[in-house]
Amino acid sequence: MPEDTPSPSAQFATLLNAQGEAMREFWSQFDTIFDTKSAPQPVQNWNEMSKWADNARHIHAMWLEFIAEKTDNTGAFTSSLDPAQFMLISQGWAKAAPFDAEATQRFAEDSLKLWQSVLGLNASDDAEDSAAELPRKDRRFNDPAWHTHPAYALLHQTYLMLSDYFVSTAEHVEGVDAEKKEQLAFATKALADAMSPDNFLLTNPVVLQRTIESKGENLVRGMRHLIDDLKRGQLTHTDSSAFRLGENIAATPGKVVFETPMFQLIQYTPTTDTVLDVPLVIFPPWINRFYILDLTPKKSFIKWALDQGISVFVVSWKSADASMKDVVWDDYIRSQIEAIDHIRQRLDVPAVHTIGYCVAGTTLAATLAILARRGEADKVKSATFFTAQVDFEKAGELKSFIDDSQLEMIGQLSPDGYLDGRYLAATFNLLRGRDLIWNYVVNNYLLGEGYPAFDLLHWNGDVTNLPARWHHEYLRDLYRDNKMVVPDALEADGTPIDLTRIETPVYIQAGREDHIAPAESVWRMTRHVKGDAVFLLAGSGHIAGVVNPPAANKYQYWTGDSAAPTLEKFIEGAQEHPGSWWPHWLGWLQEHDATQVPAKGKRIPGKTKKDPVIEDAPGRYVKTR
DSSP, X not given: OOTTSOOHHHHHHHHHHHHHHHHHHHHHSGGGGGOGGGOOSOOOSHHHHHHXXXXXXXXXXXXXXXXXXXXXXXXXBSXXXXXXXXXXXXXXXXXXXXXXXXXXXXXXXXXXXXXHHHHTOOTTSOHHHHHHHSSOOOGGGOSTHHHHSHHHHHHHHHHHHHHHHHHHHHHTOOSSOHHHHHHHHHHHHHHHHHTOGGGSGGGOHHHHHHHHHHTTHHHHHHHHHHHHHHHHTSOOOSOXXXXXXXXXXXXXXXXXXXXXXXXXXXEEOOOSSEEESSOEEEEOOTTSOGGGGSSSTTTOXXXXXXXXXXXEEEEEEOOOOGGGTTOOHHHHHHHHHHHHHHHHHHHTOSXXXXXXXXXXXXXXXXXXXXXXXXXXXXXXXXXXXXXXOSOOTTOGGGGGGOSHHHHHHHHHTOTTSEEOHHHHHHHHHHHTHIIIIIHHIIIIIISOOOOOOOHHHHHHHSOOOEEHHHHHHHIIIIIITOGGGSTTSOEETTEEOOGGGOOSOEEEEEETTOSSSOHHHHHGGGGTOOSOEEEEEESSOTTTTTSOOGGGOOSXXXXXXXXXXXXXXXXXXXXXXXXXXXXXXXXXXXXXXXOEEESOGGGSTTOSTTSOOSEETTOSGGGOO
16 A cells, blocks of 8 residues: 555544544434535525525424423533444444454555546436446435436445445454454444445435525424434334224134233134144243234234134233333243143143244243243243243344443343333344434434335334343343353252153244244254254245245245254255245144144134123233333
8 A cells, every 4th residue: 555545544533533423413413404505506596595494493492492492490411322432432442453464455455446447437327327437336325316317426426335344354354252342243233334424414415405405494304303312312213103002903702711921812703614632832921012923904813824724822012111120031921831731721722733933932932941941841842932042142133232331231121120122123223224223314314204014013113122121131031141041050940950851742844034033043953952853944034034924926945954064954854835834833733633623612702791801902001102
């Protein structure tokens, strides 16, 4: 690299400074953008000038009102939020980051190619031709405005080059252990996404053009969206007013037939004349609301299962409050056993089929191990696991949030004995920050666009609180220390947990693109249980890989040798099938008992006075905030 060429870290720090100042301008000096003395040109007449001035005053008034609400009696702002601080903090890493000679040489070569390609553009060239000449492609910069003007082409291409360079450097840094390297790589990717020039008003030509065309009305709407989100402490993804629980979402008919301080048990009304003798109980994760499996009728796994002739029960967990400050994992395991026993008694059956989704699947594995140790394994006919982990060695990017300092911080966020679900939602959003954070910053705050009515995003934003003590122990013992796969290293309800005692038939589903429970991590359950295990790899991720109804005819799934020594070997010999995996699961379930019985008596909840019920589905707990 020539001596007079700034070092990569210096160039990166310069970009950080520019982005940080742009972000500060957006947040803390929002109103000055529409100072009538420097209104965006061209202003054609006094009517347009008046419109600019009105919008400027509107933005200014909204912001001052919000600041007044957040200012204490001493005049101090009650929030420590400064969105540009992470830019400043990151500069220290940028200056100290290790750069090997090969990477530096590659950076210099890429820089030269970038300048050559951008300087070769003509502003009058066709946008598609201009884009084709640029060395890097990214869907965030697909709009022709990023390509037709050399300044914006240089800006976004420099950003993409620097991002690639720093992410690659973080992934290949030497002298740190694997876990720290993963954390560094994750943090670098997250920072790179945050710094994208499309996230900021002053560096996004699409937003600037929209602002000129609308006389600033987009920023008025954006300011309203921003203030609403700041007040609720959560990023909005969808039009929440479009959905009403029990009416057009979570609307499958049923009754709450049992409840405890931990959960409500919902039994759904059968839709067929006969049903499988063995009922099914679904344990959804208490990290989210249960109705991910009961969205609109076309997407509802619960309704589909009813239509296949299955008696379906679902546990609706209570969102934590201060009364649950002493709740631990044992309480969730006891709750699963309690639900199983209640269903067995209610329908007078010896066993049930079970499904555990995500963390509730992890807990179901512990439940099965405890029942086996107690000689009660026959209470469960089969167990199905949706994207559930028991071996956390390869638990993916979430492990970036699990070290001693992170655990200490989480403890500080839970002074009342429970963790506000908004913190957890922010963590999951950060795993896909480009799609679930910055995309909405651009669309809703900068472009001022409205929110779509999307049931899945509505569910995603319907957060639940978690018992702080349980959450801390779960992250420490399972994610950090991986004790669950060590026989008898953990115990619950007075019984040691040994997964190798599980001989119940299990069906293990994983998502090929799952970033929360990676397929490799889910696969490892096959290595720890002793019963017949069927592994299935579904297309898509943690949600769409599960919620994939046959009528949608989307994605695919793979079946193969579940006894293969590794996931890679499974994939090598697997057979791909188009569409939903649900029918495959149903066939597996019926293999274990296809006996049919009439759908009458207590198979129809609340039909007679002799069967009193608590309330209609979806119940109170799912509505508790």
